[in-house]
Amino acid sequence: MGEKWLAFHKxxxxxxxxxxxxxxxxxxxxxxxxxxxxVSPHDEAVTRIEAARQLAAAGRTREADVQLExxxxxxxxxGATKLVRDxxxxxxxxx
Numbered sequence: 482m483g484e485k486w487l488a489f490h491k492x493x494x495x496x497x498x499x500x501x502x503x504x505x506x507x508x509x510x511x512x513x514x515x516x517x518x519x520v521s522p523h524d525e526a527v528t529r530i531e532a533a534r535q536l537a538a539a540g541r542t543r544e545a546d547v548q549l550e551x552x553x554x555x556x557x558x559x560g561a562t563k564l565v566r567d568x569x570x571x572x573x574x575x576x
Contacts (some may be wrong), residue, residue, distance in 0.1 A: 496520075501528070510535060511548070526555035530568050 487503050497520045504513035505528060514528040529552030536545035549568070556565050 498524075505531075514548075514552075522555050526552045528552075533568075 483506055487499075487506065491499070491503070497516050501513045501516040501520065501524065504510075504516060510528060510532040514525050514532055517524040517528055529548045533545040533549035533552060536542075536548060553565055553568060556568070
């Protein structure tokens with residue numbers, strides 16, 4: 482399903498949002514976050530938190546902390562305290 486979606490959008494709508502989705506599906510999470518930073522602060526933040534989760538699971542805690550801080554900055558700014566607590570808890574468990 483994902484491959485069909487990507488093939489269609491690559492031909493018909495190669496937007497930053499589609500490029501971000503493609504990068505995420507390819508496992509290039511940090512590049513996806515950078516792409517979405519130009520389009521949607523929310524999507525960037527979600528992707529940075531995912532990057533932090535992946536980095537923490539790989540034992541790269543310093544890099545995970547940087548991505549977590551960048552991702553959570555958006556959610557702090559919009560007052561999404563439950564999401565912030567959940568993300569911080571998830572990453573604590575992963576590291």
